[in-house]
Amino acid sequence: MSAFQQNPATGTMTPKIRIRGLSKSFGAKLVLDGVDLDVAPGTSMVVIGGSGSGKSVLLKCVLGLIEPDAGTIEIDGKNLLAMDRSDREATRAHIGMLFQNGALFDSLPVWENVAFGLLAQKLVTRDEAKDRAIGVLGQVGLAGSVGDLWPAELSGGMQKRVALARAIAAQPDILFFDEPTTGLDPIMGAVIDGLIVDCVKRLGSTAVAITHDMISAARIGDQAAMIHKGKIVWQGPAKSLMTSGNDMVDQFTHGRREGPIQMELRK
Amino acid sequence: MTAALDLLATIGRFVLGACQATGQLTLFALAGLSHIVRPPFYPRAFGRAMLEIGYLSLPVVALTAVFTGMVLALQSSTGLSRFSADSAIASLVVLSVTRELGPVLGALMVAGRVGAAMAAEIGTMRVTDQIDALTTLQTNPMKYLVAPRLLAGLIALPLLVLVADILGVLGGFIIATLKLNFSAATYLNNTINFVQADDVISGLAKAAVFGFLISLMGCYHGYNSKGGAQGVGAATTAAVVTASVLILAFDYVLTELFFAR
Numbered sequence: 318m319s320a321f322q323q324n325p326a327t328g329t330m331t332p333k334i335r336i337r338g339l340s341k342s343f344g345a346k347l348v349l350d351g352v353d354l355d356v357a358p359g360t361s362m363v364v365i366g367g368s369g370s371g372k373s374v375l376l377k378c379v380l381g382l383i384e385p386d387a388g389t390i391e392i393d394g395k396n397l398l399a400m401d402r403s404d405r406e407a408t409r410a411h412i413g414m415l416f417q418n419g420a421l422f423d424s425l426p427v428w429e430n431v432a433f434g435l436l437a438q439k440l441v442t443r444d445e446a447k448d449r450a451i452g453v454l455g456q457v458g459l460a461g462s463v464g465d466l467w468p469a470e471l472s473g474g475m476q477k478r479v480a481l482a483r484a485i486a487a488q489p490d491i492l493f494f495d496e497p498t499t500g501l502d503p504i505m506g507a508v509i510d511g512l513i514v515d516c517v518k519r520l521g522s523t524a525v526a527i528t529h530d531m532i533s534a535a536r537i538g539d540q541a542a543m544i545h546k547g548k549i550v551w552q553g554p555a556k557s558l559m560t561s562g563n564d565m566v567d568q569f570t571h572g573r574r575e576g577p578i579q580m581e582l583r584k
Numbered sequence: 585m586t587a588a589l590d591l592l593a594t595i596g597r598f599v600l601g602a603c604q605a606t607g608q609l610t611l612f613a614l615a616g617l618s619h620i621v622r623p624p625f626y627p628r629a630f631g632r633a634m635l636e637i638g639y640l641s642l643p644v645v646a647l648t649a650v651f652t653g654m655v656l657a658l659q660s661s662t663g664l665s666r667f668s669a670d671s672a673i674a675s676l677v678v679l680s681v682t683r684e685l686g687p688v689l690g691a692l693m694v695a696g697r698v699g700a701a702m703a704a705e706i707g708t709m710r711v712t713d714q715i716d717a718l719t720t721l722q723t724n725p726m727k728y729l730v731a732p733r734l735l736a737g738l739i740a741l742p743l744l745v746l747v748a749d750i751l752g753v754l755g756g757f758i759i760a761t762l763k764l765n766f767s768a769a770t771y772l773n774n775t776i777n778f779v780q781a782d783d784v785i786s787g788l789a790k791a792a793v794f795g796f797l798i799s800l801m802g803c804y805h806g807y808n809s810k811g812g813a814q815g816v817g818a819a820t821t822a823a824v825v826t827a828s829v830l831i832l833a834f835d836y837v838l839t840e841l842f843f844a845r
Binding site for chain 1: 624632705708709712713714716717718719720721722723
């Protein structure tokens with residue numbers, strides 16, 4: 318399969334997500350320093366990097382939660398940052414997001430959490446939304462009865478599954494995963510990774526996951542990229558992560574203290 | 585010379601910070617108000633806010649009003665009897681309760697109960713990414729979280745204060761008839777004859793402004809909270825303190841507006 322979709326008008330290949338020169342500073346701190354990244358349609362891209370390397374900020378820029386200082390973000394060849402507000406919101410309606418800690422709404426029962434996006438877009442009635450939510454809960458391995466529980470009544474693994482169900486409920490074209498296995502035991506981590514792979518495959522979506530869990534990265538990703546100090550320092554197939562030949566990737570994936578990446582310790 | 589410059593710099597920083605905070609708060613309030621009148625609307629979120637601000641605050645406001653009316657009747661009896669003006673107790677109680685004590689004490693109690701809860705809930709949503717999650721689910725957080733609460737504050741507090749007015753007068757009536765030996769008919773006649781529509785309406789108008797301020801402070805501080813539990817705690821405290829101070833400050837401004845000659 319080709320890595321990129323052919324644009325019939327221009328004959329050129331269009332990535333699903335194309336990021337060019339993306340920069341973002343918070344005060345004097347430069348967090349993203351001209352990030353360039355392409356994600357081909359239907360692939361799963363894993364972005365790895367240490368804490369504070371800019372992974373989450375990159376994701377939040379694409380999601381519109383943070384306004385970048387410079388650069389372009391193209392979805393299907395259209396620059397998100399140049400669109401008017403309604404077009405931007407319509408484009409982002411096709412993006413699902415799994416937050417690191419689930420970010421489930423405490424004040425709503427599980428089914429309403431899952432169906433929140435459907436109800437917000439007024440795509441279905443409340444009764445239909447509940448039926449759809451229970452169906453999606455089934456896809457992530459949860460019984461329909463869980464729909465009537467409250468998020469506080471669920472274990473960490475169940476919360477993550479519900480959050481995944483919420484992310485896929487509207488059948489998005491693009492799925493983002495922020496540290497999907499953080500805080501889970503290894504078995505539950507493997508279960509969540511398996512569900513992510515299944516969901517992405519079933520929906521035919523393009524996925525971007527940020528993680529520093531190498532086992533999870535290998536399970537989820539087709540492609541991988543490493544971000545360090547706000548720049549993409551390596552990009553290649555996920556299966557070659559452990560044997561990339563790049564010093565930074567090598568140090569990071571093998572968890573070595575010595576190498577080009579120096580951890581900044583606060584005094 | 586250096587010490588004087590340092591002092592000047594400190595004052596300058598404080599003034600700039602205050603101007604910035606006022607500007608941010610004003611923009612936040614205007615954005616919240618604009619979302620009240622622009623669709624989509626969230627009737628369920630509005631209903632929940634009405635329940636929280638109005639119905640669930642009823643017991644605490646009712647108790648405050650009853651005891652305030654009782655204390656007012658008792659205290660004014662002590663003072664007025666020195667001038668043989670005991671008959672003015674009814675009018676004093678009804679005027680004090682409807683114009684001032686009903687709206688102000690009711691609002692302060694609601695600020696403590698609801699303002700804190702609002703800031704804590706929205707603050708927790710902020711630090712646990714729930715507000716970001718709303719945005720990714722095509723829902724404007726200002727529209728879903730802030731606008732319904734501002735509207736509920738505007739509507740619920742006047743309703744609460746109306747109840748507080750009635751119960752405050754009832755508290756005075758109980759003390760006047762059971763302890764001060766007033767005849768029930770005379771006390772009620774004095775109350776009804778003396779109170780005017782303007783007294784009640786001005787109190788309800790104040791309550792609407794106070795309700796808006798309580799919701800605004802709860803939402804603003806919660807929405808802008810940072811960090812973890814400590815940040816949410818700080819937001820909660822700030823919401824109650826600023827709402828309480830603003831209630832007293834606006835009480836003066838509104839009283840000047842309604843009653844200054």
